[in-house]
Amino acid sequence: MKMVTGNEALARGALAAGVKVVTGYPGTPSSGVIAGLLQSRLDEARHVEWSTNEKVAFEIATGASWAGHRALCTMKMSGLNVAWDSVISVAYSGCIGGLVVYVADDPGVSSGMVEQDSRGFASLADMPVIEPSSVEEVYRLIQVAFDLSEQSGSPVLFRLVTSVANSRAAVEIEEPRPLPSREPVLEKDIARFTKAGSAICLAQHRAAIARLERAGQLIREWGLNQISRVGEEHGLGILAAGVSASYMEEALEIASVIGLHPETFSWVRILAPHPFPTEEVRFLLQHCEALLVLEELEPILERGVYIEAHRTGFKGKIFGKLEGPLERVGDYDLSHIVRGIGAALDRSIPQDSFTPKIEADRLAAQRPITVCAGCPHRGTYMAIQQAIRKSGIKKNEVVVTGDIGCTILGMNPPFEILWSEISMGASIGLAQGYVHGGVKTPVIATMGDSTFFHAGIPGLINAIHHQVPLTLIVMDNGWTSMTGMQVNPGSPEELQPPAHRRVDIARIIPALGVDAFHVVDPFDLEKTSAIIQECMTLPGVKVVLSRRECALQAQRRGIRQGVMRVRSEKCNLCQACILATGCPALTMGEETVLVDPALCYGCALCMEACHRGALEKEPIP
Numbered sequence: 195m196k197m198v199t200g201n202e203a204l205a206r207g208a209l210a211a212g213v214k215v216v217t218g219y220p221g222t223p224s225s226g227v228i229a230g231l232l233q234s235r236l237d238e239a240r241h242v243e244w245s246t247n248e249k250v251a252f253e254i255a256t257g258a259s260w261a262g263h264r265a266l267c268t269m270k271m272s273g274l275n276v277a278w279d280s281v282i283s284v285a286y287s288g289c290i291g292g293l294v295v296y297v298a299d300d301p302g303v304s305s306g307m308v309e310q311d312s313r314g315f316a317s318l319a320d321m322p323v324i325e326p327s328s329v330e331e332v333y334r335l336i337q338v339a340f341d342l343s344e345q346s347g348s349p350v351l352f353r354l355v356t357s358v359a360n361s362r363a364a365v366e367i368e369e370p371r372p373l374p375s376r377e378p379v380l381e382k383d384i385a386r387f388t389k390a391g392s393a394i395c396l397a398q399h400r401a402a403i404a405r406l407e408r409a410g411q412l413i414r415e416w417g418l419n420q421i422s423r424v425g426e427e428h429g430l431g432i433l434a435a436g437v438s439a440s441y442m443e444e445a446l447e448i449a450s451v452i453g454l455h456p457e458t459f460s461w462v463r464i465l466a467p468h469p470f471p472t473e474e475v476r477f478l479l480q481h482c483e484a485l486l487v488l489e490e491l492e493p494i495l496e497r498g499v500y501i502e503a504h505r506t507g508f509k510g511k512i513f514g515k516l517e518g519p520l521e522r523v524g525d526y527d528l529s530h531i532v533r534g535i536g537a538a539l540d541r542s543i544p545q546d547s548f549t550p551k552i553e554a555d556r557l558a559a560q561r562p563i564t565v566c567a568g569c570p571h572r573g574t575y576m577a578i579q580q581a582i583r584k585s586g587i588k589k590n591e592v593v594v595t596g597d598i599g600c601t602i603l604g605m606n607p608p609f610e611i612l613w614s615e616i617s618m619g620a621s622i623g624l625a626q627g628y629v630h631g632g633v634k635t636p637v638i639a640t641m642g643d644s645t646f647f648h649a650g651i652p653g654l655i656n657a658i659h660h661q662v663p664l665t666l667i668v669m670d671n672g673w674t675s676m677t678g679m680q681v682n683p684g685s686p687e688e689l690q691p692p693a694h695r696r697v698d699i700a701r702i703i704p705a706l707g708v709d710a711f712h713v714v715d716p717f718d719l720e721k722t723s724a725i726i727q728e729c730m731t732l733p734g735v736k737v738v739l740s741r742r743e744c745a746l747q748a749q750r751r752g753i754r755q756g757v758m759r760v761r762s763e764k765c766n767l768c769q770a771c772i773l774a775t776g777c778p779a780l781t782m783g784e785e786t787v788l789v790d791p792a793l794c795y796g797c798a799l800c801m802e803a804c805h806r807g808a809l810e811k812e813p814i815p
Contacts, residue, residue: 195364195365195366195367196364196365196367197362197363197364198329198333198362198363198365198367199226199329199359199360199361199362200326200329200332200354200358200359200360200361201223201224201225201226201227201230201298201354201359201360202226202227202230203329203330203332203333203336203363203365203367204227204296204332204333204336204352204354205226205227205228205230205231205234206333206365206367206370207332207333207334207335207336207337208227208266208294208336208337208340209231209236209240209370210333210337210367210368210370211264211292211336211337211339211340211341212264212340212371212373213240213264213265213266213292213340214239214240214241214258214263214264214265214291214373215240215241215242215254215255215258215263215264215265215266216228216231216240216241216242216243216255216265216266216267216268217242217243217245217250217251217252217254217255217265217266217267217268218244218245218248218251218267218268218269218273218296219244219245219246219247219248219251219269219273219276219648220244220644220674220677220678220680221248221269221270221272221273221298221677222270222298222300222305222306222676222677222678223270223298223300223304223305223354223356223359223360224268224269224270224273224296224297224298224354224359225268225677225678225680226359226360227266227268227296228242228243228244228268228680229678229680232691237372237373239372239373239375240373241258244674244680244681244682246647246648246682246683247273247276247618247647247648247649248267248269248273248274248276248277249276249277249279249280251267251268251269251277252267252277252280252281252284252295253280254267255267255293255295256280256284256289256293256349258291259289259290259291259292259293259349260289260290260291260379260381260387261290261291261378261379261380262290262291262376262378262379262381263291263376263378264291264292264293264294264340264344265291265292265293265294266294266296267293267294267295267296268296268298269295269296269297269298270297270298270299270300270305270307271297271298271299271300271307271308271310271311271312272307272308272310272617272618273297274295274297274310274312274315275310275617276617276618276648276649277295278315281295281315281319281321281349282315282318282319283389284349285319285320285321285348285349285402286319286389286395286398286399286401286402287386287387287398288347288348288349288386288401288402288405289343289344289347289348289349290347290379290381291344291379292339292340292341292343292344292350293343293349293350294336294339294340294343294349294350294351294352295321295349295350295351295352296336296352296354297312297351297352297353297354298353298354298355298356298359299311299312299353299354299355299356299490299491300355300356301355301356301357301490301491301524301525301526302356302524302525304356305356307598309491309523309524310491311490311491311492311494312351312353313325313351313353313467313468313492313494314492314494315351316351316468317468317494319402320348320399320402320403320405320406321348321349321350321351321406321468322342322346322348322350322351322406322409322410322413322466322468322469323350323351323352323353323466323467323468324338324339324342324350324351324352324353324418324465324466325352325353325354325435325436325464325465325466325467326354326358326436326465327358327434327436327437327438327439327440327463327465328358328361328363328437328440329358329361329362329363329365330363330365331465332354332358333365333367335352335418335465336352338416338418339352342409342412342413345408345412346405346406346408346409346412347405347408348402348405348406348408348409350409351468353436355436355437355490355525356525357437357525358436358437385397386398386401406469407469409469410469413466413469413471414473418465418466419462419463419464419465419466419471419474420462420463420465421460421462421474421477422439422442422461422462422463423446423459423460423461424460424481425456425457425458425459425460425482426457426458427481427482428481428482428483429455429458429459429460429481429482429483430458430459430460430482430483430484430485430486430535430538430539431459431460431461431462431478431479431481431482431484431485431486432459432460432461432462432478432485432486432488432535433461433462433464433474433475433478433485433486433487433488433489433495433499434461434462434463434464434488434489434531435464435467435487435488435489435495436464436467436489436490437490437525437526438488438489438490438526438530438531439463439464439465439488441526441527441528441531442461442463442531444528445528445531445532445535446459448528448532449532449535452543452544454535454536454539454541459535460477460478460481460482462474462475462477462478464489464495467489467494467495468494470495470498471495472502475498475499475502476502476506479499479502479503479506479508479510480506482510483510484510484511484512484513484538484539485499485503485508485510485511485512485513485538486513486514486534486535486538487499487512487513487514487515488514488520488526488530488531488534489514490524490525490526491522492515492522493514493515493516493522496512496514496515496516497516499512499514500512500516511538513534513537513538514534518537519533519534519537520534563603563606564603564606564607564608564776564778565600565603566745566746566778567745567777567778567779567790567793567794567795568745568746568748568749568755568779568793568794568795568796568797569600569671569744569745570669570671570716570717570740570741570742570743570744570745570797571600571601571603571604571669571671571716571740572716572775572776572777572797572799573715573716573717573718573719573722573740573742573797573799574604574640574667574669574716574722574740575604575609575611576609576719576723576774576775576799576802576803577714577716577719577722577723577726577740578594578604578611578638578640578667578723578726579609579611580719580723580727581723581724581726581727581730582730584723584727585636585727585730585731587635587636589611591635592635592636592637592638592730593613593625593628593633593635593637593638594611594612594613594638594639594640595612595613595614595620595621595622595624595625595628595637595638595639595640596612596613596614596615596621596640597615597618597619597620597621597639597640597641597642597645597650598615598617598618598641598642598645599641599642599644599645599674599675599676599677600642600669600671600675600676601640601641601642601645601669602615604640606776607776608773608774608775608776609776612640617649618645618648618649618650619641619645619646619648619649619650619651619652619653620649620653621639621640621641621650621653622639622641622650622653622654622656622657622664622666623653623656624639625637625638625639625657625662625664625666626653626656626657626660626662626664629662629663629664630662636664636665636730636731637663637664637665638664638665638666638667638726638730639664639665639666639667640666640667640668640669641666641667641668641669642668642669642670642671642675643668643669643670643671643672643673643682643684643699644673644674644682644684646668646670646699647682647683647684647697647699650668651702651706654666654703654706654708654735654737655706657735658706658707658708658735661734661735662735663733663734663735664735664736665726665729665730665736665737665738666735666736666737666738667726667737667738667740668699668703668737668738668739668740669716669740670684670699670739670740670741670742671742671743671744671747672684672685672686672743672744672747673685673743673744673747675744675746675747679744679746679747681694683696683697684696684697684698684699686743699739700713700739700741703737703739708734708735708736708737709732709733709734709735709736710729710732710734710735710736710737711736711737711738711739712725712729712736712737712738712739713739713741714738714739714740714741715740715741715742716740716741716742717742717755717797717798717799719799719802720802722738722740725738726738745795745797748795749795754795754796754814755795755796755797755798755811756796756798756811756812756813756814757791757794757796757811757812757813757814757815758779758789758794758796758798758800758801758809758810758811758812759789759809759810759811759812760786760787760788760789760808760809761807761808761809761810762785762786762808764806764807764808765785765786765787765806765808766806766808767782767785767786767787768806769782769787770803770804770805771787771800771801771803771804771809772787772800773803774799774800774803775799775800775803777799777800778790778793779793779794779795780800786808787808787809789809796811796814798811
């Protein structure tokens with residue numbers, strides 16, 4: 195038995211299933227799968243990589259599948275949007291080796307981006323879905339997913355939510371066996387693997403539907419959707435999908451304590467929500483007089499229940515999201531399940547019937563989310579502010595578009611410089627729209643280095659092609675930092691995995707033909723500010739590459755820039771250093787500002803903000 199997270203269980207289960215190729219792009223809460231595999235001792239026959247973006251990752255996995263091997267592609271829900279163009283096309287063509295797409299959805303939005311329900315994508319692509327409700331089920335069902343993919347000929351969407359991906363449980367895990375030597379399959383089939391002509395596409399659509407039907411047969415044969423409890427006839431029927439099912443046993447205990455007669459309940463655990471579990475739902479409709487549907491986010495199963503209710507002439511009431519009492523927003527916990535049961539039985543539930551969540555938000559001190567101590571992005575934000583101020587333009591008259599990752603934290607105090615966040619690489623396209631929309635003041639776009647590789651290059655090419663007057667600031671810290679410090683194509687070559695080559699942004703951008711290009715050190719506030727200010731006045735497309743390694747990664751290798759000291763005789767507690775930088779290493783003392791030596795990286799940006807010379811930088815002893 196090993197204590198593992200849902201992501202670790204998935205990784206171990208994929209190895210046990212004989213996966214050969216694993217690809218993906220970092221995205222919380224899915225990143226733990228590849229991060230864990232890269233730290234494991236894998237036999238040389240397997241290939242694991244962080245890809246440039248999710249679309250590329252899925253295409254690599256598809257190629258491995260079409261060569262006859264099992265492949266896994268990992269991403270968060272927003273990454274599925276990026277990969278979708280290829281996912282739906284491949285779903286129409288089908289697969290040869292087992293092909294599983296792991297998507298981590300984030301009900302409750304603990305990791306940022308939209309609260310997306312990825313099951314809807316599977317409906318569009320006629321792809322089967324497997325959705326475990328616990329860490330233990332993850333390990334078993336990821337192996338089932340590969341079998342289902344190969345036996346149905348369809349890629350399978352394997353969906354976890356944050357609460358399952360990050361939870362820990364003791365799981366019986368087998369040591370992976372070495373992959374047997376196996377020659378690749380070379381199957382040339384134009385009618386299957388291209389989309390050249392309506393006849394081919396229509397035939398592929400019919401084949402995709404047939405594969406989904408085959409997957410449904412296998413799901414029924416394997417008993418993935420379980421009738422877990424049969425209560426008295428004409429009682430309450432409960433359809434519980436995903437993580438909601440993991441709360442059911444405890445919810446039934448609470449129901450018994452408060453007199454809701456759980457012996458009358460019948461409930462079905464749904465682990466494969468697509469194709470729709472028609473037989474299980476019809477059992478509940480025939481056996482029960484009311485039905486409660488428990489699923490996080492969208493009422494996808496619930497809509498199917500209404501269709502089956504109409505087909506079978508069900509006259510009872512259906513409870514869920516469409517007519518209440520549950521919402522389409524947020525994640526579920528035990529309280530949602532108990533309250534849903536109470537509403538279906540027209541009973542009010544006492545607030546003390548279940549353990550409430552700890553009121554962490556009420557107890558914790560409020561503080562804005564900011565970048566880490568020593569983060570080079572801090573210098574870039576300060577330089578943008580200073581450049582705008584010295585240009586004589588009001589701060590709120592200069593549009594500065596933001597992008598995904600650590601760079602977006604410039605929207606928070608003390609900077610409050612960024613206006614927007616849409617999706618990977620969208621900052622530069624959005625900036626062009628502002629220019630075409632008639633904005634007369636300078637327009638600035640910002641993005642990180644990993645985002646530039648992921649989706650920023652096409653937008654920059656478009657700006658150059660159409661000669662849109664704007665300034666792009668690429669904040670290059672060498673890592674995909676916000677999701678856990680994964681490597682990207684621009685990470686230092688000596689820190690890349692073996693046989694990887696670094697791709698230098700500073701060589702890519704000039705080759706595209708920008709009108710001005712500068713590489714700056716964000717810790718050199720005056721020079722960086724002056725260059726940004728100059729770019730704001732020039733025509734054409736200007737790019738500033740603000741380059742310095744992530745402070746956390748540098749410190750892990752024992753690198754620091756210096757030690758900041760406070761000259762107490764000059765400090766008057768004006769707080770200028772704190773208000774300008776928002777650095778976590780600076781705090782207020784009784785007589786002077788204090789510098790936390792455990793946090794301070796020695797970037798000296800606080801010294802730049804101090805007008806009294808009360809801060810000075812000393813070399814590392």
